[in-house]
Amino acid sequence: MPLNSKKIRVLIADDSAFMRKVLSDILGADPALEVAATARNGREACDKARELKPDVLTLDVEMPVMDGLAALEEIMRVNPMPVVMLSALTQTGAQATMDALAKGAIDFISKPGGSISININDSAREIVSKVKMAARVNMKQIIPLAQTPSAPKIPAKAPVKASVTASAPPVKPAAGGEAGVARPGAGVRSKLPIVAIGTSTGGPKALNEMMRGLPGDLGAGVLIVQHMPAGFTKSLAQRLNSACLLTVKEAEDGEEVKRNCAYVAPGDYHLELKEVNRVPVVALSQKPPVNGHRPSVDVLMESVLPYQGRRVAVIMTGMGSDGAKGITELRKKGVVTIGESEETCVVYGMPKSAFQMGGIDYELPVGRIADAIARAVAKE
Numbered sequence: 404m405p406l407n408s409k410k411i412r413v414l415i416a417d418d419s420a421f422m423r424k425v426l427s428d429i430l431g432a433d434p435a436l437e438v439a440a441t442a443r444n445g446r447e448a449c450d451k452a453r454e455l456k457p458d459v460l461t462l463d464v465e466m467p468v469m470d471g472l473a474a475l476e477e478i479m480r481v482n483p484m485p486v487v488m489l490s491a492l493t494q495t496g497a498q499a500t501m502d503a504l505a506k507g508a509i510d511f512i513s514k515p516g517g518s519i520s521i522n523i524n525d526s527a528r529e530i531v532s533k534v535k536m537a538a539r540v541n542m543k544q545i546i547p548l549a550q551t552p553s554a555p556k557i558p559a560k561a562p563v564k565a566s567v568t569a570s571a572p573p574v575k576p577a578a579g580g581e582a583g584v585a586r587p588g589a590g591v592r593s594k595l596p597i598v599a600i601g602t603s604t605g606g607p608k609a610l611n612e613m614m615r616g617l618p619g620d621l622g623a624g625v626l627i628v629q630h631m632p633a634g635f636t637k638s639l640a641q642r643l644n645s646a647c648l649l650t651v652k653e654a655e656d657g658e659e660v661k662r663n664c665a666y667v668a669p670g671d672y673h674l675e676l677k678e679v680n681r682v683p684v685v686a687l688s689q690k691p692p693v694n695g696h697r698p699s700v701d702v703l704m705e706s707v708l709p710y711q712g713r714r715v716a717v718i719m720t721g722m723g724s725d726g727a728k729g730i731t732e733l734r735k736k737g738v739v740t741i742g743e744s745e746e747t748c749v750v751y752g753m754p755k756s757a758f759q760m761g762g763i764d765y766e767l768p769v770g771r772i773a774d775a776i777a778r779a780v781a782k783e
Contacts, residue, residue: 544747597713601721606719616774624661676706740762
């Protein structure tokens with residue numbers, strides 16, 4: 404690190420003295436990080452966050468006086484900053500994790516083995532990486548999301564949205580793309596259209612917003628890879644299912660991909676599209692991680708390459724370059740490809756990498772992606 408580089412100042416909030424010490428040692432050992440202070444409960448975390456203005460806050464969920472979720476709400480309302488949740492509760496209580504992400508947390512890390520465990524040292528690299536990542540996020544996207552109440556759930560018998568119109572709204576075509584015109588995907592029109600979506604940091608909130616815009620009569624099967632460890636993706640799928648008109652579930656190995664249904668890759672499993680007797684099915688595996696991830700967006704995208712039905716590929720907010728190679732290959736095959744634009748990404752990493760590789764037809768803000776997907780699926 405250059406001599407004049409400013410260290411990332413971190414505030415650690417955890418009710419366990421042991422965990423405060425372990426986290427302080429892990430973060431303090433990295434030359435780019437500095438532990439500004441520690442807090443024993445949510446109330447103290449709010450006060451010290453306001454006083455010290457750290458670059459990043461690591462926040463336990465389950466604490467006395469004020470729990471982590473209540474503290475997160477106050478911090479995002481009064482003194483917004485990047486927050487990484489870290490608690491044993493996030494491992495067994497995935498709902499709390501989804502709540503934290505919805506309230507504005509950037510990411511989360513589960514404490515392996517319980518709230519007081521030396522096994523936390525096994526996660527040292529992940530902790531350091533996610534704290535550094537959090538310090539670089541686009542808080543302009545986090546703040547309005549955190550300060551806006553969650554949209555009401557769609558009633559179970561909500562009417563199907565009207566079909567979208569034919570004209571497409573892309574704003575930034577990549578080289579070789581024609582603004583205003585979505586190129587038809589290759590393949591046999593009679594087969595079920597497939598939409599492949601990849602996302603990472605900031606993804607749960609972005610997916611929620613985007614999928615609320617998809618019509619219930621989309622006419623395609625949707626496959627989703629969200630970088631998330633085992634134990635959390637089922638809760639994510641349930642949250643998305645309650646928020647949109649499509650049926651959303653955690654994917655199961657060997658199940659048929661059905662029209663107007665979305666399938667979320669389970670944590671720690673790659674999700675691939677296969678065909679059995681010309682029927683598209685989900686294939687799950689624990690093959691080695693790709694790009695450091697399992698599930699991997701590239702694995703999903705590359706599995707869609709040989710499929711002969713209409714295909715649409717989407718990459719949204721996230722750190723790194725997972726999915727860039729796969730979506731670029733799909734675009735070469737004539738598949739319509741969409742990337743989330745920098746203006747709405749929490750982290751403009753994955754979409755940027757895909758765009759720079761020439762893999763994106765259209766860059767769109769998150770609020771316009773659903774409409775573009777529906778139009779691409781419906782394109783004759």
